[in-house]
Amino acid sequence: MTALRLGIGLAIIFAASxxxxxxxxxxxxxxxxxxSDALQKMQEDDAANPGMLFVQLGGQLWGKATGAxxxxxxxxxxxxxSMKGVAVRYPAIPKDADAPVDLEGRIxxxxxxxxxxxxxPPESRELLALAAYVAHQSRGLPIAPPDDxxxxxxxxxxxxxxxxxxxxxxxxxxxxxDDNAGRKLAGVAIPEAHPTGYPIYRxxxxxxxxxxxxxxxxxxGIRAETYADGAPEYVMLDLFLMDRARGMMLxxxxxxx
Amino acid sequence: MSRxxxxxxxxxxxxxxAVAQQIVGDAIxxxxxxxxxxxARGRAxxxxxxxxxxxxxxxxxxxxxxxxxxxxxxxxxxGSRWSEGQLRLRIVDGARLNADTIMPPYYRTGGLQRxxxxxxxxxxxSAAQVEDVVAYLAxxxx
Numbered sequence: 001m002t003a004l005r006l007g008i009g010l011a012i013i014f015a016a017s018x019x020x021x022x023x024x025x026x027x028x029x030x031x032x033x034x035x036s037d038a039l040q041k042m043q044e045d046d047a048a049n050p051g052m053l054f055v056q057l058g059g060q061l062w063g064k065a066t067g068a069x070x071x072x073x074x075x076x077x078x079x080x081x082s083m084k085g086v087a088v089r090y091p092a093i094p095k096d097a098d099a100p101v102d103l104e105g106r107i108x109x110x111x112x113x114x115x116x117x118x119x120x121p122p123e124s125r126e127l128l129a130l131a132a133y134v135a136h137q138s139r140g141l142p143i144a145p146p147d148d149x150x151x152x153x154x155x156x157x158x159x160x161x162x163x164x165x166x167x168x169x170x171x172x173x174x175x176x177x178d179d180n181a182g183r184k185l186a187g188v189a190i191p192e193a194h195p196t197g198y199p200i201y202r203x204x205x206x207x208x209x210x211x212x213x214x215x216x217x218x219x220x221g222i223r224a225e226t227y228a229d230g231a232p233e234y235v236m237l238d239l240f241l242m243d244r245a246r247g248m249m250l251x252x253x254x255x256x257x
Numbered sequence: 258m259s260r261x262x263x264x265x266x267x268x269x270x271x272x273x274x275a276v277a278q279q280i281v282g283d284a285i286x287x288x289x290x291x292x293x294x295x296x297a298r299g300r301a302x303x304x305x306x307x308x309x310x311x312x313x314x315x316x317x318x319x320x321x322x323x324x325x326x327x328x329x330x331x332x333x334x335x336g337s338r339w340s341e342g343q344l345r346l347r348i349v350d351g352a353r354l355n356a357d358t359i360m361p362p363y364y365r366t367g368g369l370q371r372x373x374x375x376x377x378x379x380x381x382x383s384a385a386q387v388e389d390v391v392a393y394l395a396x397x398x399x
Contacts, residue, residue, distance in 0.1 A: 164370065166369075166370045166371040166372075167369070167370075167371060167373065168361070169310070170352075170362060170369055171359060180328050180359075183326070183327050184325075184328075185313050185326050185328065186306060187324030188324075220373070223376045224372065225372065225374060226373075
């Protein structure tokens with residue numbers, strides 16, 4: 001009886017605590033933990049999380065035949081559960097390619113190569129919805145970048161970008177997110193910048209947005225030139241951030257203020 | 258033109274690149290414009306998140322701005338800790354005193370990477386705005 005109660009108690013503590021789920025010594029914090037209780041509840045409750053509408057739309061697109069090949073995602077992959085564990089290991093290098101693509105890039109490769117359709121434009125509703133649908137299949141799984149040795153150089157380049165000062169304000173990502181995480185930039189707590197919730201539904205945007213969109217916001221904030229659409233820099237930063245968040249839990253679709 | 262007038266005119270034209278010649282010790286003793294700044298305008302610049310950006314990182318005795326940062330020391334008392342010349346150099350280009358500082362260089366255009374097109378070759382504040390901010394900070398004596 002006591003053992004059972006202790007067991008239940010522990011289960012609750014474990015479920016509630018990311019730190020314990022990651023191991024007690026791991027002090028990394030997902031941006032989710034910096035949000036108000038109300039927003040955390042919104043993210044956790046599928047009925048309240050606005051990102052779930054995109055997941056539903058993604059599910060519809062998954063089953064819809066399209067393109068000159070007349071095939072749906074489901075025709076090749078089966079139902080969405082086949083995507084479990086995929087989002088936690090992206091970006092990755094596709095078969096017969098030599099440079100990594102992020103999850104959205106992979107979806108667009110299937111569009112063009114396998115469905116023989118046009119690629120979805122960046123930040124389009126369809127692309128975000130499919131990315132959210134695929135990422136949602138991995139919700140709760142630990143981030144697990146692949147050990148592909150070809151990724152090492154791309155990841156290192158991402159780390160260089162992370163550390164480089166840029167923009168008129170002459171700041172780097174690392175200055176804010178490594179050295180000053182948890183401090184207040186005006187009223188806002190600076191998060192550790194773990195890509196655990198992407199794509200996210202941001203209340204300020206009133207829509208779902210990709211990690212690229214978030215990175216563009218930070219670059220614009222320091223008055224730096226943003227990278228062009230489709231630039232490899234976004235994928236390199238994504239690789240670096242996913243490695244830095246290795247073992248943390250994927251939470252897509254995240255909610256942010 | 259009188260000699261002081263000439264000097265003022267020369268300084269008024271001092272481009273960000275010419276600032277180095279005006280540094281004495283850890284200060285820039287002379288006004289960048291040759292004119293004293295206006296403390297009231299300086300306060301408005303410091304308070305404005307899109308202009309001075311100061312309160313993103315600093316707190317300060319500006320009660321109506323509720324959201325202030327804690328990445329940097331409070332601006333309260335800056336005028337008793339530093340002379341106007343010392344304040345001027347810290348705002349113009351703090352990296353000359355501490356290469357690792359995170360405080361942006363407010364009156365420098367060189368040595369910056371990947372600056373957004375609309376800000377290229379522009380300083381964060383104009384020389385006159387720097388003087389206004391210096392005049393305001395000089396009033397902050399605890």
